[in-house]
Each structure stands twice: as C-alpha cells, then as structure tokens.
Amino acid sequence: MSDPRSATATPASRTSLQLRNVRMGSGGPLGTVSVVGGRIAAITPDVPPGPVDDVLDGQGRTLLPGLSDAHVHIVQWASARRRIDVSTAASAHEAAQQVARSAAAAPAAGSAGEPLVGFGFRDGLWPDRPHRDLLDWAGERVVALVSNDLHTAWLGAAALAKLGRAHHPTGVLREQEALDAVARLAQVEDAVADGWVADALRAAAARGVTHLIDFEYGDNVRDWTRRLTGPQPAVRITCAIYPEHLEEAIAAGLRTGDPLPGSAGLARVGPLKLFxxxxxxxxxxxxxxxxxxxxxxxxxxxxxxxxxxxxxxxxxxxxxxxxxxxxxxxxxxxxxxxxxxxxxxxxxxxxxxxxxxxxxxxxxxxxxxxxxxxxxxxxxxxxxxxxxxxxxxxxxxxxxxxxxxxxxxxxxxxxxxxxxxxxxxxxxxxxxxxxxxxxxxxxxxxxxxLSDALTAAAGGRSALRVGDPADLVLTDHDPVDLAAHELAHMPVHATMLGGRWTFRAT
CATH class of the missing domain: 3.20.20.140 (Metal-dependent hydrolases)
Known part of the structure; x- marks a missing residue:
C-alpha cells in the first residue's frame, strides 16, 4: 500500500520555515529542522544561515513524525462527539435512564425529526438486557442507543416504526442490521455532516494527527471528493471502499493509493473493507x-x-x-x-x-x-x-x-x-x-x-528524515519521560501538515 504522505499537502510552494531548538525524536538531540516547499529540507545541530519566512523556537520541546490514526469512522466519530454519553451505564435500565434524563434536560432535542442518540454502552457484563420496553418513556420521539463497538443498536418504538420494523420483538439489532439502522436514523444533510467532520479533523490535528484511514460505512470516495471542494482538511485522508461500491471504483479506474482528483495529495483511495x-x-x-x-x-x-x-x-x-x-x-x-x-x-x-x-x-x-x-x-x-x-x-x-x-x-x-x-x-x-x-x-x-508504539502510531515513520513531507508534531514533553496516565494525555504544542500549521497552542 503506497504511503499516503508521498505527495505534498498543498500546491507547490517555496515557503521556508525553521523549527529551532527542538528535540529531534524521543530521546534525540536538540537541533534545527528546516522546511522548504512542504518537505524537510535539512536537519542540523545549529541554525543554518540565511533568511527564512517563519521561525518557531521549540524551547526544547520534542519533534516527532506526525501521527496517523489507522482506523476511524469519521462521520460516526464526528456525530458521537454530539451524542449522549452512556458509557458509564452498569445496566440496561441505567443506560435508558441516562438518556431519559438528558432528554428531559433538553426537551427541544429530538424535535424536527432529529433522533436522540445515546452512545457508548457496553452490555457484555450487564445483569439485564437492552429491550425496547425500557425506552417507552420516549413516546413518539425517535430514540436509539448505539453500543461502544458499533455492532449493536437498541431502538425505541418510534425509531423502529421509522425503519418499518414496528413489530420487532426486542428493538435490539446487531451487526449489519445495526449499522444500517443507525445510518438511516442519524442521517443529516451533507453540509451539516461535512461541518461536523471538519471540526473533528481540527480536533484530531490538535492531538498531533496528520493522517487517518476513514472506514466510515458509506461511499467514502464520493463523500471525500465533495469535501475537498471546500477548505483544505486539517488531516490527510485515506478513504476505504465498501463492497457495494467496488464495481463503481473499478469502472472509474481507482486503485489503492491513488490520489483523489483535485486532492493535491490530501486524500487517497484506500482498501476494500470486508468483514x-x-x-x-x-x-x-x-x-x-x-x-x-x-x-x-x-x-x-x-x-x-x-x-x-x-x-x-x-x-x-x-x-x-x-x-x-x-x-x-x-x-x-x-x-x-x-x-x-x-x-x-x-x-x-x-x-x-x-x-x-x-x-x-x-x-x-x-x-x-x-x-x-x-x-x-x-x-x-x-x-x-x-x-x-x-x-x-x-x-x-x-x-x-x-x-x-x-x-x-x-x-x-x-x-x-x-x-x-x-x-x-x-x-x-x-x-x-x-x-x-x-x-x-x-x-x-x-x-x-515506546519506540515501537510511536512508529506504529505514525504509520511506520520511525524518525525525522530529510526529504520526507513535513507532517510533524511538536510535543511539550519527551514521551520517554512520561508515566502511563501522562503519556495518554500528552500536551501537543503544534502540528504541521505538509509545511503548514494545522494546530498551534496559544
């Protein structure tokens, strides 16, 4: 599979900048990284002479290859950031009550056909089982709860009726039935979903992410082609294909690793997803x-x-x-x-x-x-x-x-x-x-x-190298110095994608 970072992120530019006084990799020496035209042009122990367009003094912070999230469902993630959190529920009864309390606290939510969606339940150890009857309080409001692993959808009567399944005995759907049901119930206008996605990508960049593989359940080639007509995304995208869209991709001559038309290398065709x-x-x-x-x-x-x-x-x-x-x-x-x-x-x-x-x-x-x-x-x-x-x-x-x-x-x-x-x-x-x-x-x-984990989280990049795209993350601490809970919440100072800043801490 070709490297998604193999092209520059923006139209060719000779903008130059220097990242000075940065630690070059976890445990590495201090030095300067020079970036020209979106790529790493030099790695030196001292500041090279000559003018540059921009300078960032890292003040001893650690510079790493940009991070890559190798498995994301981006629309569901963007939507989940706005859903009711039921991840702490210890039973089906408690999860239903959490959604009921959230609905009572925001009675306008769920109006105009917008469903009330709870997300994150784990029923593997619950003493009781999800059932439509536990959601009877919702009346005619469409209510759905989605499991943390996305493989179960628990629906109330109105949600089932909307799907044409009013007589389903339990209201609990699993696997492909669950995925299809949630996709139908949570569908919004493309412009709304695209705005949510853009916001989620900016948040990802703030955590040092420069690339992700999007396994969203849908026509990802079409959706990312549309999104790329707007502002540049903050993260490079590799978009998966699902079997129902395979023949269309073949007819279009799309191959894994190909850039999407007009993407300037920001989005590429990914793999075919099978279960x-x-x-x-x-x-x-x-x-x-x-x-x-x-x-x-x-x-x-x-x-x-x-x-x-x-x-x-x-x-x-x-x-x-x-x-x-x-x-x-x-x-x-x-x-x-x-x-x-x-x-x-x-x-x-x-x-x-x-x-x-x-x-x-x-x-x-x-x-x-x-x-x-x-x-x-x-x-x-x-x-x-x-x-x-x-x-x-x-x-x-x-x-x-x-x-x-x-x-x-x-x-x-x-x-x-x-x-x-x-x-x-x-x-x-x-x-x-x-x-x-x-x-x-x-x-x-x-x-x-730690070195293996950092490499696995950077799409295989293990070090800063001259000639690589300037997809970089600058962290406040050297990862090797942190305990588990500190590493999980690593403060990110700045993120760069192809030589442009996608995040800088204030």
Missing amino acids: VDGSLNTRTALCNAPYPGVPDETQAWGILQTPPHELERVMARAAAHGVHSAVHAIGDRAGTIALDAFERVGCPGRIEHAQLIDAADLPRFARPDLILGVQPAHAPDDRDVADHHWAGRTHRAYAYADLLTAGAVLQIGSDAPVSPLDPWRGIAAAVHRGGGADREPWHPEQAIA
Missing part, C-alpha cells in the same frame, strides 16, 4: 471456543459474516484491479480465515483488529505486504469483558508483543468512535497495558517498547 466476524462485546467475534452462557447454540462461537469462498472471491476481484483489502477479524477463528484468504489470493492488504490470536497463526502474520491495524486503547476498556468471555485465553488477546516478535507490522488506530480519536491513548495502552493508579497492567508481557 469476517463481529465483535467481542456483542459476542459475535468468531472464535475457536464458545462463549459462556450464549442461549443460541448456533452462535455460541460467534458469527461468520463472510464465508471463506466469498471472501476470497471478492478479494481476488479487487486485487485484479489494484484494490487492496482490509479484512475485519476479531476472534481467533476469524483471524485464521483472514490469513487463509490472503495466502490463497496472494494480495497485499490489512487485517483489522486481530484482538484474539491463535498461537499457531503468529508466524503467518509476518506475511509480506500485510499490515495489522490494531487498537491498543480497546484493551483496558475490554479487559473485564475479555476475562469473562475469553477466560483462559486472554494471554493471546491484544498480543502486540508476540505479534512484533513474530515479525508482524502494526499500525495503531482508535476505531473512533469506539475509542476517542487520540493516538496518545493507544500509544500509552500499548506501552503500559492499561496500568495506572487504580489497576495493575493487564498481561504486561504483551507490552511493547
């Missing part, structure tokens, strides 16, 4: 051992969303036209199926999540041209659910140290809105395994070195 299984919290991740207490024996091991023969057929079709695949696989059985497909098709691409690993598969993850998109910030969030539903197997869960030792290539993402679009959370979780003031690290043997 093998579901998620841990929903107990639909496909595993080699059954989940405890699942009443439906046909789904006790999780679910298979795309059979192997169909997965391989679609991957081969895409590969024949230069489109790589990104395969969602969370359970250990799903990971094996995904690896089998890559071996049989013989194409480059990605496996997304890889949360539970079959130990026999570890060497196979070192396959050339295969990238693992992982989300370390999920580990501290999921540890209790995993300890229950994957009991006795969690030494193989979020097994980043084992994967690196085996030769796998990792890229860190957030899966926002599943976790916030903030790479520092993922970096801290990868290095410290969720350890903090209140809990011991979870399987600390799977922690990885």
Whole structure:
C-alpha cells in the first residue's frame, strides 16, 4: 500500500520555515529542522544561515513524525462527539435512564425529526438486557442507543416504526442490521455532516494527527471528493471502499493509493473493507471456543459474516484491479480465515483488529505486504469483558508483543468512535497495558517498547528524515519521560501538515 504522505499537502510552494531548538525524536538531540516547499529540507545541530519566512523556537520541546490514526469512522466519530454519553451505564435500565434524563434536560432535542442518540454502552457484563420496553418513556420521539463497538443498536418504538420494523420483538439489532439502522436514523444533510467532520479533523490535528484511514460505512470516495471542494482538511485522508461500491471504483479506474482528483495529495483511495466476524462485546467475534452462557447454540462461537469462498472471491476481484483489502477479524477463528484468504489470493492488504490470536497463526502474520491495524486503547476498556468471555485465553488477546516478535507490522488506530480519536491513548495502552493508579497492567508481557508504539502510531515513520513531507508534531514533553496516565494525555504544542500549521497552542 503506497504511503499516503508521498505527495505534498498543498500546491507547490517555496515557503521556508525553521523549527529551532527542538528535540529531534524521543530521546534525540536538540537541533534545527528546516522546511522548504512542504518537505524537510535539512536537519542540523545549529541554525543554518540565511533568511527564512517563519521561525518557531521549540524551547526544547520534542519533534516527532506526525501521527496517523489507522482506523476511524469519521462521520460516526464526528456525530458521537454530539451524542449522549452512556458509557458509564452498569445496566440496561441505567443506560435508558441516562438518556431519559438528558432528554428531559433538553426537551427541544429530538424535535424536527432529529433522533436522540445515546452512545457508548457496553452490555457484555450487564445483569439485564437492552429491550425496547425500557425506552417507552420516549413516546413518539425517535430514540436509539448505539453500543461502544458499533455492532449493536437498541431502538425505541418510534425509531423502529421509522425503519418499518414496528413489530420487532426486542428493538435490539446487531451487526449489519445495526449499522444500517443507525445510518438511516442519524442521517443529516451533507453540509451539516461535512461541518461536523471538519471540526473533528481540527480536533484530531490538535492531538498531533496528520493522517487517518476513514472506514466510515458509506461511499467514502464520493463523500471525500465533495469535501475537498471546500477548505483544505486539517488531516490527510485515506478513504476505504465498501463492497457495494467496488464495481463503481473499478469502472472509474481507482486503485489503492491513488490520489483523489483535485486532492493535491490530501486524500487517497484506500482498501476494500470486508468483514469476517463481529465483535467481542456483542459476542459475535468468531472464535475457536464458545462463549459462556450464549442461549443460541448456533452462535455460541460467534458469527461468520463472510464465508471463506466469498471472501476470497471478492478479494481476488479487487486485487485484479489494484484494490487492496482490509479484512475485519476479531476472534481467533476469524483471524485464521483472514490469513487463509490472503495466502490463497496472494494480495497485499490489512487485517483489522486481530484482538484474539491463535498461537499457531503468529508466524503467518509476518506475511509480506500485510499490515495489522490494531487498537491498543480497546484493551483496558475490554479487559473485564475479555476475562469473562475469553477466560483462559486472554494471554493471546491484544498480543502486540508476540505479534512484533513474530515479525508482524502494526499500525495503531482508535476505531473512533469506539475509542476517542487520540493516538496518545493507544500509544500509552500499548506501552503500559492499561496500568495506572487504580489497576495493575493487564498481561504486561504483551507490552511493547515506546519506540515501537510511536512508529506504529505514525504509520511506520520511525524518525525525522530529510526529504520526507513535513507532517510533524511538536510535543511539550519527551514521551520517554512520561508515566502511563501522562503519556495518554500528552500536551501537543503544534502540528504541521505538509509545511503548514494545522494546530498551534496559544
């Protein structure tokens, strides 16, 4: 897969600037980085002579390659920033009451057809179950609650009626049904959604992000082509393709890594997104051992969303036209199926999540041209659910140290809105395994070195190099000096994209 940073971010410019008195990489020496025309032109211990257009005195701050979030659902993240937070609910009853209280506090919300949406519930350990009856207080108002992993939608009567499913017995939809329902209920005008996205990208830039892969459920090529007619985004975008849009992409001659027309390198065609299984919290991740207490024996091991023969057929079709695949696989059985497909098709691409690993598969993850998109910030969030539903197997869960030792290539993402679009959370979780003031690290043997985490969170860039695009982040502290909770909340002083500032602290 080509490097999304391989072109400059803006039309060619000879603007020059110097970043003086900066620490060049974590633990590196102090010096000056000169930027000309959007690229790093020189790295020197002293200030080079001659005039420049702009100077920033870093005052000893640390300069790093810009961060890349390798897995984002950007419209859902932009929307989730405006939704009702139900992530602290300890039961279905409590989640329903949290939304009810928010609705009572803002009675105008939900008018004019706008739904009331709660986001972030985790029902894997709840003593009760979500049910439409718990949302009866809403009356004719459209109410929907979306699980933290996006794989479950819990709907009230009005929401079900709007979808033509008024007689659904529980109001709980899972997997593709849930994704489709939320997309329909939360749909807004393009201009509104685009404004939310632009705001979310500015917030991402403030955390040092210079690139993301957008796995939003939709026609991402179309949507990003439209957005690029407006102001330049604060972050480079690689936009995924979904199977229903594959033939259209092939007909247009789009290949993974191609710049979108008119994007000046700011947006590129990404991989084809395919699903093998579901998620841990929903107990639909496909595993080699059954989940405890699942009443439906046909789904006790999780679910298979795309059979192997169909997965391989679609991957081969895409590969024949230069489109790589990104395969969602969370359970250990799903990971094996995904690896089998890559071996049989013989194409480059990605496996997304890889949360539970079959130990026999570890060497196979070192396959050339295969990238693992992982989300370390999920580990501290999921540890209790995993300890229950994957009991006795969690030494193989979020097994980043084992994967690196085996030769796998990792890229860190957030899966926002599943976790916030903030790479520092993922970096801290990868290095410290969720350890903090209140809990011991979870399987600390799977922690990885800070240098490896920084590389995985920067799309593979491990150092500042002359000739690279000036996609950079300047942090107030050297990451190596910080404890887990401090690293997760790293203060960012400035972010640069192709030589232009996308964020500067006041």
